[in-house]
Amino acid sequence: MSLIQEARTRESMLARGATAPPATWSVTEQPWGWALAALLLIMPLIANGFFLIEIFGTTLILGTIALSLMFLAGYGGMVSLMQLTIAGFAGYMVAVFGVSGNANISLGWPWWLATPMALVLAVLFGTLGGALAVRTEGIYTIMITLAIGAAFYYFTNQNWAIFNGHTGINTIATPHFLGINWRTDIAFYYLILVVAALCYFAVLYLSRAPFGLALQGVRDNPRRMAALGFNVNAHRIAAYAFAALIAGLGGVLQVWNYRQISPGSVAVERCIDILIVAVVGGITRPVGPYIGAFIFVILRTFALDFLVKVGLDGNRFRLLIGLGFLAIVFWSSDGVIGLYERWRRRGQQKDAPPRSGGHGHG
Amino acid sequence: MTGFVERHPIWSLIILLIMAFLAWLIFAVWPPGLEEAIGRKKVFLSAVFNGITLGGLYFLVASGFTLIFGLMRNVNLAHGSLYLFGGYVGYGISAATGSWILAFIAAFIVVAIIGVLLQLLVFRRMEGQDLRQTMVTIGLSIVFADLMLWAFGGDFYQIQTPAWLIGPVQLPLMTAMKSSGEAVFLQYPLVRLVIFCGSVVIGILMWLALNRTRVGMIVRAGVDDREILAATGVQIQLVFVLVFAFGAGLAGIAGVVGGTFQSISPGEDTRFLLASLVVVIVGGMGSIPGAALGAIIIGLAEQLGSVYIPTYAIVVTFLIMVLVLALRPQGLLARR
Numbered sequence: 001m002s003l004i005q006e007a008r009t010r011e012s013m014l015a016r017g018a019t020a021p022p023a024t025w026s027v028t029e030q031p032w033g034w035a036l037a038a039l040l041l042i043m044p045l046i047a048n049g050f051f052l053i054e055i056f057g058t059t060l061i062l063g064t065i066a067l068s069l070m071f072l073a074g075y076g077g078m079v080s081l082m083q084l085t086i087a088g089f090a091g092y093m094v095a096v097f098g099v100s101g102n103a104n105i106s107l108g109w110p111w112w113l114a115t116p117m118a119l120v121l122a123v124l125f126g127t128l129g130g131a132l133a134v135r136t137e138g139i140y141t142i143m144i145t146l147a148i149g150a151a152f153y154y155f156t157n158q159n160w161a162i163f164n165g166h167t168g169i170n171t172i173a174t175p176h177f178l179g180i181n182w183r184t185d186i187a188f189y190y191l192i193l194v195v196a197a198l199c200y201f202a203v204l205y206l207s208r209a210p211f212g213l214a215l216q217g218v219r220d221n222p223r224r225m226a227a228l229g230f231n232v233n234a235h236r237i238a239a240y241a242f243a244a245l246i247a248g249l250g251g252v253l254q255v256w257n258y259r260q261i262s263p264g265s266v267a268v269e270r271c272i273d274i275l276i277v278a279v280v281g282g283i284t285r286p287v288g289p290y291i292g293a294f295i296f297v298i299l300r301t302f303a304l305d306f307l308v309k310v311g312l313d314g315n316r317f318r319l320l321i322g323l324g325f326l327a328i329v330f331w332s333s334d335g336v337i338g339l340y341e342r343w344r345r346r347g348q349q350k351d352a353p354p355r356s357g358g359h360g361h362g
Numbered sequence: 363m364t365g366f367v368e369r370h371p372i373w374s375l376i377i378l379l380i381m382a383f384l385a386w387l388i389f390a391v392w393p394p395g396l397e398e399a400i401g402r403k404k405v406f407l408s409a410v411f412n413g414i415t416l417g418g419l420y421f422l423v424a425s426g427f428t429l430i431f432g433l434m435r436n437v438n439l440a441h442g443s444l445y446l447f448g449g450y451v452g453y454g455i456s457a458a459t460g461s462w463i464l465a466f467i468a469a470f471i472v473v474a475i476i477g478v479l480l481q482l483l484v485f486r487r488m489e490g491q492d493l494r495q496t497m498v499t500i501g502l503s504i505v506f507a508d509l510m511l512w513a514f515g516g517d518f519y520q521i522q523t524p525a526w527l528i529g530p531v532q533l534p535l536m537t538a539m540k541s542s543g544e545a546v547f548l549q550y551p552l553v554r555l556v557i558f559c560g561s562v563v564i565g566i567l568m569w570l571a572l573n574r575t576r577v578g579m580i581v582r583a584g585v586d587d588r589e590i591l592a593a594t595g596v597q598i599q600l601v602f603v604l605v606f607a608f609g610a611g612l613a614g615i616a617g618v619v620g621g622t623f624q625s626i627s628p629g630e631d632t633r634f635l636l637a638s639l640v641v642v643i644v645g646g647m648g649s650i651p652g653a654a655l656g657a658i659i660i661g662l663a664e665q666l667g668s669v670y671i672p673t674y675a676i677v678v679t680f681l682i683m684v685l686v687l688a689l690r691p692q693g694l695l696a697r698r
Contacts (some may be wrong), residue, residue, distance in 0.1 A: 079493065132684060134693045139492045140647075143639045144687065150636045151680035158673050198645045268632050272500060279497060316512065322504030329497045 006311030039191060050186040053257070055301065057189050059293045060196040061257060065250035065276040066289035071203050075212055076086040076281045077219035080133065082145040084274045085152045086126045086244045087251030088266030092156070093118035093162060094172065094255050105164055119248045126244020127237060149271040156263040160307040162290040168262025172255055183256060193252055194288075199246045203286045206242070215239055252309040276325045282337030292334050296321070388535065398523060400670065407548050409669040410662065415554040415623070415660025418561035422616035424638035424645075424653045425568065426609030432585045432648025433605050434493065436485055440498040441634030442505035444610050448473045448617025449626035450510060453519045461522040462622075469614035481590025481603050503631065511628050521621040528554040557619050564612070566656055572650065581605060585648060640679060644686045646693025655695055 028112050043056055069083045070268075098114035109117070120270040133141050153159070156163040163169075174183035180192055206212040215235050217225045222232045255261050264270075281292025303317035332338040367374045388410065392403045399408070427441045438444075451472045452465035459465075471550035475485055484502070488494050495573035526577060530549040580601055583591045592598040620634070637660065642648075645656025686694060 039436040079496075132687055135687055139496055139645075140437065142493075142496055143643060144683075145679070147636060147639055147643065147683060149672040151676055155674075155680075158676060160673070225548065268636070272504070275497075316508060319505060319512070322501050322508060325499060326501035326505065329494060329501055335520075 002040065018262040029341060040204070044186045044189060052185050052189050055297055057192050057257065058193045059251055061253045062274075062277055062297060063290035063293035064196050064253070065198050065247050065280075066274050066281070066293055067199055067203060067286060068246035068250070068288060068291045069274055069278045070281075070283050071206075071246065073278065074288075075207055075215050075219065076236060078133065078239070079142050079275070080145040080147045080238065080240070080243070081128075081275060082126075082129050082133075082143055082152075082249045083243065084271045085149040085266055086122050086129070086247040087254060088156075088261065088270075090118045090122035090124050090248035091151065091255030091261045091265065091346070092169070093121050094252055095261055096162060097168040097285045099173035100166055100169050101180070102169050105162065105169060111173070112177075115175075115252055118252060119245065122248030122251065123241050123244045127241040128238050130240025130244070134233050138344055145269065146268070149266070150268050153263055153266050153268060156266060163263070163349075164302045166263055170266070172259050172261070173257065174256045183259075188256070192257075195249055195253060199249060200286050200290075203246070207286070211212035211235070211238070245343045258295065276321065280325060280335050282327050282335030284334055285337055288335055288337050295324075295336070367458070372571070403519075405669060406549065408667075410666045411550055411554070412546075413662035413665035414658060415558045415661075416665060417658040418558040420637050420641050420661055421565060421622075421654050421657035422561050422607050422612055423634050424431045424641040424657055425565065425615075425650055426612035426651065427456060427638045428613075428642045428645070428648055428653045429568075430606055430609040433581055434485065434602055435490075436482075436495045437492070439496060440480070440503040440506060441610075441613055441633035441636060441638060442633070443503045443510070444473050444476065444613035445485075445617045445620065446508065446510060446626060446628075446631040447476070447636045448614025449621040450514055450519070451614065451615070451618075452618030453521050453626065455620055456521050462522070462527075465521060466620050467527070468605050470611040471619045473614025473617070474607040476609035477606045477608075478603055479558055480610070481606040485606070486599070486602075502693060503635070506632055507628065509617070510631075513586045514630055518625045518627045519621060521618060523622055527556055531555065551623075554623055557623065561619075564615075565650070568650055577601075609658075615656070627679075640683050642693070643683055644694060646696030649693070652693055654694035656693070 040056075044052060049054065065083055065087045067081060068086075073079045096105060097107050097109045097117050098111055099108050101315070107114075129145065131145050132148070136144055155224055156168075157166050159165065174188075175180070176182065180187050182188055207216075214225065214230055216235075217228075218230065218232050218235050225235075226232050254265075258265075275293040277296045278289045279292070280295060281290065282288030294336075299321055300317065303320050304315075307316055328335055328339075333340070334341075389409065410579045421440070423445055426444075427438065430436065430441075438560040448469040457466040480502075485495060486500055488498070491600055496617050531552040531553060533548045535552055570578075572582060580591065580596055583596075584598060584601055586596060591630040616634075617626065618632065641656040641660050642653060643656075644659060645652030645654070659682060662677055663678045664675060667678040671678070690696075
């Protein structure tokens with residue numbers, strides 16, 4: 001668990017040095033946060049349909065799914081690679097219970113029944129997977145959740161009765177209510193924004209609530225927490241259940257966005273993409289996954305044009321992503337956030353007298 | 363082994379009965395009622411043989427993985443990429459020289475060198491940081507996968523089987539009895555049997571090397587306690603490099619094997635990485651006999667599953683993993 005622990009110790013070092021407590025909501029304390037929130041709110045005025053959904057909407061959806069991984073990894077110390085699988089499962093369930101082009105499979109429930117059903121099943125799936133994964137620790141968790149994700153991918157490929165094999169389910173209906181078609185660009189953007197903000201603040205709140213604090217205690221020293229009378233595994237499984245709810249919400253939004261779902265959406269590479277997004281952004285703060293998702297979406301959308309412009313083969317975008325991921329993991333233990341904080345600390349150190357020691361990772 | 367029988371008499375009996383039943387299924391001529399219920403014996407026998415030979419291939423991949431993990435505690439998630447690269451190297455050599463044996467040697471050496479480079483440049487720099495190593499190997503596997511896609515394209519390659527191994531061989535196993543009373547025997551591709559025997563030999567040699575030689579003793583001591591071993595004056599870093607090279611080389615050989623009786627294409631790296639993950643989770647991390655047992659179980663489950671319950675074949679494999687995790691989280695043959 002060195003990566004997380006390292007980032008954690010460094011963060012606590014920073015926190016000791018900082019004078020202001022981090023969670024104050026006044027505009028003067030958090031100018032960047034408020035500016036960003038305002039920018040996101042007025043985004044439909046600035047960006048056209050393509051940017052609004054393809055860039056910012058996708059970023060928020062991807063970031064929400066990665067947020068569930070950040071919650072597990074950052075606060076629970078459990079790196080789960082099945083978060084995208086849970087999201088994909090929720091998406092599939094929306095398609096199966098709701099209305100879609102494949103009438104022989106979809107049950108045709110209205111959205112307000114199909115969506116909660118999908119979320120409940122996703123939470124159940126995540127809880128069961130979590131109950132399995134908590135039997136192991138550290139790197140074993142990665143392997144088991146990866147195996148679960150892969151099994152689900154192959155299963156969707158083989159199963160025709162529910163998941164419609166490798167063609168997947170197409171033209172999935174999106175919700176209409178209050179007289180609004182929620183799949184039109186602007187309405188859908190605000191829907192995504194609200195869900196993402198809810199998830200973000202829920203994670204932020206939970207990280208300071210008794211449950212979140214106990215979870216962080218379990219992460220740092222499970223034996224001590226057990227000795228104090230906490231049920232370690234119950235906390236971990238509850239964390240998996242909560243993360244599954246967030247991932248499920250992301251998955252529902254994702255399926256409304258693309259209006260189709262197929263095994264390709266839950267492939268192993270996609271599961272690893274979520275890990276990349278979370279790690280590149282940083283897994284100690286809830287904002288990290290969104291930063292990572294933004295970088296990832298920008299790369300994915302524009303790498304082709306960029307590579308062609310530089311004179312390289314445009315298909316090498318995964319190479320670019322892989323190299324970027326490697327560089328981040330090599331040089332920073334906490335993604336882009338870690339890099340930013342190190343840079344800021346260096347700026348502060350120029351004013352203050354130089355301290356002995358320095359950063360101990362490389 | 364005797365200890366297990368004494369401690370778990372009922373389990374031993376159940377295992378014995380299952381094995382006896384399997385042996386009966388394989389050797390006896392099936393009564394007509396059974397053939398009506400689950401199909402012809404030939405199909406069953408082919409599935410069993412396919413499963414066992416596939417298990418041999420899985421063993422080759424997973425044993426390198428588990429060896430590296432057992433000694434160095436690093437999960438090399440780029441192991442699948444080493445497998446795929448070994449396959450491509452083997453294909454290149456065999457296409458250029460026409461020699462199958464040479465393809466094995468070249469794949470072993472080239473992939474072992476890559477393993478040495480990985481150990482020296484990546485793993486030594488982050489010793490003891492499990493999670494970071496895992497992330498780095500995930501990154502490496504993405505980079506390798508794309509580089510290989512770039513170099514070799516998305517085509518399927520199949521390594522040419524040498525002429526002396528082509529064709530079926532008749533096994534002394536009856537599949538059916540003709541009405542005239544004449545026995546019909548099972549025909550099976552020779553190359554798969556040879557490859558399976560090869561992996562059994564490699565497995566036995568590995569077991570002997572680990573349990574009967576001085577190097578093996580050092581490696582086993584390293585699995586138990588690296589620090590004390592280093593304190594006794596053993597050059598532990600050299601042992602690490604050698605074990606990593608050997609484990610990677612095995613993945614390379616497995617690539618040639620896989621390229622011969624299946625084919626190699628992008629995506630096979632993830633498939634075999636996952637197969638070896640499941641195999642070592644079932645068998646027990648860091649245990650060579652565990653890898654062998656897990657490989658056979660998973661190979662059989664996959665092949666029998668795809669014959670008898672095609673839609674749910676993958677679920678069977680997965681259920682085995684879940685069952686093992688629930689009953690024996692450390693794996694079937696782990697010592698812990």
